[in-house]
Amino acid sequence: MNAKLKSPSPNSSGSVWDFSVHDHNGQLVLVVEVKRKLHTSPEWAAQLQRNMYAHGIFSEAPFFLIVFPDQLYLWTNASMQEDPVLPNYVIDASPIFQPYFDRAGVTPTNISGQNLELIVSSWLGEIIYGESATTIMDESQRWLIDSGLYDALHGANIDKAIA
Secondary structure, three states: OOOOOOOOOOOOOOOOOOEEEEOOOOOEEEEEEEOOOOOOOHHHHHHHHHHHHHOOOOOOOOEEEEEOOOEEEEEEOOOOOOOOOOOOEEEEOHHHHHHHHHHHOOOOOOOOHHHHHHHHHHHHHHHHHOOOHHHHOOHHHHHHHHHOHHHHHOOOEEEEOOO
16 A cells, blocks of 8 residues: 555445444544555645545544554544644654564565554554453553543444445
């Protein structure tokens, strides 16, 4: 997968995201886009988000996350804007994803798009279905608590786009 936007391919809920997460009331709380590109900047991610708005493939959700093998960018209370908006959180993905990379025998530079999506799915599943925040997170994931994303995700349902 490269940095270009992929053609919209709706998942079972009609979303065009790699993942969408709905709370126990069925409300959309998070949309996730996964890209293989490395060494992105917050400005580049903001431009990608703006392009998604411009192409009409943005769903209003309290949280919007773009995942790269080495970086995560999180917007909270994102709304459609004409100008690029910097993410509220810029997260080093290395401490989060390295254990998954090690188990899969891959590196951020040679991971396939499908494998990266599997890793993101596993990580999200640990958050959503885990017993408590302390069992899955170390300090590298404190932003999940600080942003309110952990509370929004815990006990929710994840939906994977069908390619």
